[in-house]
Amino acid sequence: MNSETITMAHGSGGLASQNLLRELILPNFSNPALDELNDGAILNVKSKIAVSTDSFIIRPIFFPGGNIGKLSICGTVNDLAVSGAIPKYLTASVILEEGFPIDDLKTIVASMSKVAREVGIQIVTGDTKVVERGSADGIFINTTGIGEVIDGVNLSPRNVQAGMKILVSGFLGDHSAAILSSRHGLETNLESDCAPLSKLTQEMLATEKNIAAMRDITRGGLAEVLNEIATESNVGILIDEEKIPIRDEVRGVCEILGFDPLNLANEGKLIAFVPSESAEKILDTMRKNPFGKNACEIGEVVTNSRGRVGMKTSIGSIRVVDFPPGELVPRIC
Amino acid sequence: MNSETITMAHGSGGLASQNLLRELILPNFSNPALDELNDGAILNVKSKIAVSTDSFIIRPIFFPGGNIGKLSICGTVNDLAVSGAIPKYLTASVILEEGFPIDDLKTIVASMSKVAREVGIQIVTGDTKVVERGSADGIFINTTGIGEVIDGVNLSPRNVQAGMKILVSGFLGDHSAAILSSRHGLETNLESDCAPLSKLTQEMLATEKNIAAMRDITRGGLAEVLNEIATESNVGILIDEEKIPIRDEVRGVCEILGFDPLNLANEGKLIAFVPSESAEKILDTMRKNPFGKNACEIGEVVTNSRGRVGMKTSIGSIRVVDFPPGELVPRIC
Numbered sequence: 001m002n003s004e005t006i007t008m009a010h011g012s013g014g015l016a017s018q019n020l021l022r023e024l025i026l027p028n029f030s031n032p033a034l035d036e037l038n039d040g041a042i043l044n045v046k047s048k049i050a051v052s053t054d055s056f057i058i059r060p061i062f063f064p065g066g067n068i069g070k071l072s073i074c075g076t077v078n079d080l081a082v083s084g085a086i087p088k089y090l091t092a093s094v095i096l097e098e099g100f101p102i103d104d105l106k107t108i109v110a111s112m113s114k115v116a117r118e119v120g121i122q123i124v125t126g127d128t129k130v131v132e133r134g135s136a137d138g139i140f141i142n143t144t145g146i147g148e149v150i151d152g153v154n155l156s157p158r159n160v161q162a163g164m165k166i167l168v169s170g171f172l173g174d175h176s177a178a179i180l181s182s183r184h185g186l187e188t189n190l191e192s193d194c195a196p197l198s199k200l201t202q203e204m205l206a207t208e209k210n211i212a213a214m215r216d217i218t219r220g221g222l223a224e225v226l227n228e229i230a231t232e233s234n235v236g237i238l239i240d241e242e243k244i245p246i247r248d249e250v251r252g253v254c255e256i257l258g259f260d261p262l263n264l265a266n267e268g269k270l271i272a273f274v275p276s277e278s279a280e281k282i283l284d285t286m287r288k289n290p291f292g293k294n295a296c297e298i299g300e301v302v303t304n305s306r307g308r309v310g311m312k313t314s315i316g317s318i319r320v321v322d323f324p325p326g327e328l329v330p331r332i333c
Numbered sequence: 334m335n336s337e338t339i340t341m342a343h344g345s346g347g348l349a350s351q352n353l354l355r356e357l358i359l360p361n362f363s364n365p366a367l368d369e370l371n372d373g374a375i376l377n378v379k380s381k382i383a384v385s386t387d388s389f390i391i392r393p394i395f396f397p398g399g400n401i402g403k404l405s406i407c408g409t410v411n412d413l414a415v416s417g418a419i420p421k422y423l424t425a426s427v428i429l430e431e432g433f434p435i436d437d438l439k440t441i442v443a444s445m446s447k448v449a450r451e452v453g454i455q456i457v458t459g460d461t462k463v464v465e466r467g468s469a470d471g472i473f474i475n476t477t478g479i480g481e482v483i484d485g486v487n488l489s490p491r492n493v494q495a496g497m498k499i500l501v502s503g504f505l506g507d508h509s510a511a512i513l514s515s516r517h518g519l520e521t522n523l524e525s526d527c528a529p530l531s532k533l534t535q536e537m538l539a540t541e542k543n544i545a546a547m548r549d550i551t552r553g554g555l556a557e558v559l560n561e562i563a564t565e566s567n568v569g570i571l572i573d574e575e576k577i578p579i580r581d582e583v584r585g586v587c588e589i590l591g592f593d594p595l596n597l598a599n600e601g602k603l604i605a606f607v608p609s610e611s612a613e614k615i616l617d618t619m620r621k622n623p624f625g626k627n628a629c630e631i632g633e634v635v636t637n638s639r640g641r642v643g644m645k646t647s648i649g650s651i652r653v654v655d656f657p658p659g660e661l662v663p664r665i666c
Contacts, residue, residue, distance in 0.1 A: 013552025
């Protein structure tokens with residue numbers, strides 16, 4: 001690379017684009033489909049696939065526990081994982097602002113490469129566009145993932161029934177709290193939980209194929225995902241405040257900045273709705289995985305209050321947990 | 334929609350996001366996979382698929398012959414089409430700038446819906462993000478497409494051999510010339526050729542399965558795609574200037590603004606490398622399709638000058654056609 005920042009020519013499709021691709025992208029992601037450099041990658045897959053897409057616009061792009069590159073892989077991998085699929089292939093499309101430091105791009109691409117290798121997912125095709133200074137904010141990344149659905153697995157809110165237990169894979173709110181701390185200059189030891197959950201979900205499904213539904217707990221937090229499931233499944237949900245794992249530092253950030261920890265985004269946590277009789281067995285499996293070591297049960301599916309989410313508070317009353325309101329934490333992913 | 338412009342809340346994952354999705358997106362794109370609103374769409378596909386991704390950042394977003402929405406579908410559909418696949422499923426991910434007019438978004442989404450129906454492709458999952466005013470330029474759209482590779486079809490630059498004929502599907506440069514005219518206030522009747530080519534490619538492949546390779550002629554124009562094929566196939570390419578279909582108005586725009594028409598982007602044109610003996614039969618098929626009615630042969634693959642592209646000029650000499658230089662037309666797609 002001759003220049004040290006991105007120029008419009010890097011997005012032109014001409015020689016500078018070719019060089020960026022050949023010097024920076026291909027050495028990190030080499031695989032047969034990508035190396036062909038065709039307009040489309042040709043892939044062999046099982047006949048039942050899961051597909052998910054996400055654009056990442058997080059600020060700051062480098063944050064405690066990760067960066068936009070790592071996040072862009074984990075986010076899409078996790079969507080495939082909670083769909084009951086084994087992540088196989090990924091596309092990556094980057095929009096860069098003119099003037100973006102090439103060293104930062106190298107760091108981001110290296111993070112993408114590292115976590116993709118950990119997951120065993122191949123980046124098979126991509127795209128780079130450049131816009132003028134002031135027309136974007138540094139870098140945006142879209143990833144779209146393709147996974148092969150595990151045989152015999154069928155995860156859907158429709159399977160969720162009264163009596164099922166609700167499990168979460170660990171402490172909630174770390175991602176949002178770390179980002180908020182970073183933005184507001186709060187001194188904490190918090191790190192984003194940004195992590196790929198596909199091995200965890202595969203282990204859970206190997207333990208119990210009849211898990212009813214899983215979700216990763218991202219934008220809108222636990223409140224969002226519980227309300228979505230309650231609405232889509234037309235069940236009632238009752239969680240127990242004292243069982244919800246939230247770090248004291250996260251509670252502290254929430255108190256200072258006026259957030260409800262139930263609304264905070266995570267980037268490496270999932271929720272699972274499981275048959276009551278399998279709950280302990282699944283928790284045992286989860287706790288053996290580094291990304292599930294603090295897994296716990298937080299409540300259950302109930303017959304009353306269909307479509308609604310209630311929380312037993314520490315003083316014994318029941319508080320309604322609503323969908324998060326409009327303006328939450330912007331640009332959290 | 335209560336507000337008339339996009340607010341940060343529309344991208345928050347909370348209630349405003351839900352409303353945007355339910356009122357604007359779902360009515361346009363309803364299908365079983367999308368309606369599930371899960372993190373990943375579950376799809377049944379043949380075991381050999383083509384995948385392509387592109388982010389669209391074009392300016393202006395509304396242009397003669399189309400808009401960023403139509404373009405975002407056609408661009409990815411065409412990448413699948415020239416991979417020898419039937420486009421089946423699409424993901425759509427939108428990054429919006431705070432303050433973007435919701436009426437414009439409605440127009441764009443309606444265009445996406447219209448062309449997706451024409452193609453017979455389903456938008457199965459998506460994502461919406463919003464950034465603060467000044468952090469993006471109105472709207473960026475990423476689409477990722479999945480197509481099923483047609484049985485017995487194997488398109489690859491590796492198949493390209495000396496003696497093969499080179500076909501293009503119609504007039505070149507209309508897209509770039511229309512965008513440039515629009516930006517520079519030139520009065521022309523030019524329209525972008527933005528169009529989905531998947532029916533055309535299917536008809537061509539039904540006529541001749543042994544087409545060697547196809548490409549859509551986008552960023553970098555004919556010069557880019559010919560050089561890519563010459564390099565990847567290690568063949569020589571010789572085209573005939575007098576056979577290249579370029580409208581007089583496009584030549585005029587090029588003369589005024591100082592562009593080489595061979596470097597201009599198209600959004601509804603393809604190039605095919607075909608066995609010499611099938612060329613006429615394939616051209617007959619192409620000319621029956623509205624998007625191929627001006628198809629013609631422009632040259633052939635030769636044994637000498639491997640890896641290089643030559644053009645017989647109107648005065649009988651041979652001019653070398655190089656990869657386009659760095660800075661072409663920015664934000665053309």
